[in-house]
Amino acid sequence: MSQKVLLSSKEIHIILHRLACQLIENHLDFKNTVLIGIQPRGVHLAERLSKILAEDYNVNDVNLGYLDITFFRDDFRRGEKPLEANKTNINFLVENKKVVFIDDVLYTGRSIRAALTAIQSFGRPAEIELLTLIDRRFSRHLPIQPDYRGRQVDAINQEKVKVLWKENDGEDVVYLINN
Ligand SMILES: O=P(O)(O)OC[C@H]1O[C@H](OP(=O)(O)OP(=O)(O)O)[C@H](O)[C@@H]1O
Numbered sequence: 001m002s003q004k005v006l007l008s009s010k011e012i013h014i015i016l017h018r019l020a021c022q023l024i025e026n027h028l029d030f031k032n033t034v035l036i037g038i039q040p041r042g043v044h045l046a047e048r049l050s051k052i053l054a055e056d057y058n059v060n061d062v063n064l065g066y067l068d069i070t071f072f073r074d075d076f077r078r079g080e081k082p083l084e085a086n087k088t089n090i091n092f093l094v095e096n097k098k099v100v101f102i103d104d105v106l107y108t109g110r111s112i113r114a115a116l117t118a119i120q121s122f123g124r125p126a127e128i129e130l131l132t133l134i135d136r137r138f139s140r141h142l143p144i145q146p147d148y149r150g151r152q153v154d155a156i157n158q159e160k161v162k163v164l165w166k167e168n169d170g171e172d173v174v175y176l177i178n179n
């Protein structure tokens with residue numbers, strides 16, 4: 001196995017601040033906007049952005065929820081292992097709200113396709129946008145693209161992009177892993 005650093009902690013810090021500013025540019029006071037972190041790993045990114053919005057840009061009380069997509073995936077009956085769902089926690093209405101899905105990596109687009117179905121149980125949003133830290137180029141199976149992207153990355157199929165977060169994994173770093 002070999003691994004290469006795609007983004008260092010310093011680069012991640014800069015990108016997160018840029019993404020927060022882009023969100024502010026489009027959503028101003030976030031009155032009609034809700035942020036939804038896709039479980040499991042989009043949640044760390046969503047929490048980070050929410051913290052940056054509050055602490056560095058004085059945008060407080062932004063609605064932040066977590067959405068589990070396990071049973072909405074098109075391959076959920078195909079695996080050999082029993083599935084373990086994560087927690088969905090959305091304690092506000094999404095009806096008529098501008099929803100921003102937040103995930104760490106966009107690859108085939110199938111997770112976001114599942115999220116589009118899963119969110120329907122919570123109402124009919126006015127619109128849905130997608131923010132992703134890593135956008136893997138040329139790998140989409142579905143017509144899904146990010147509205148906000150941290151970094152576009154070229155990776156071949158056998159490679160995997162892994163995003164690690166300080167609070168969960170001990171450090172902020174993005175690796176390209178070749179097994
Ligand atoms: O665009 P997609 O192809 O759906 O891939 C993106 C998803 O993959 C990762 O999750 P996870 O590690 O749970 O999924 P994986 O096992 O498919 O890599 C990542 O956190 C995204 O949610």
Ligand SMILES: O=c1cc[nH]c(=O)[nH]1
Pocket residue numbers: 105107136159160161162163
């Ligand atoms: O490279 C990839 C592809 C899917 N999911 C990831 O987390 N990384």
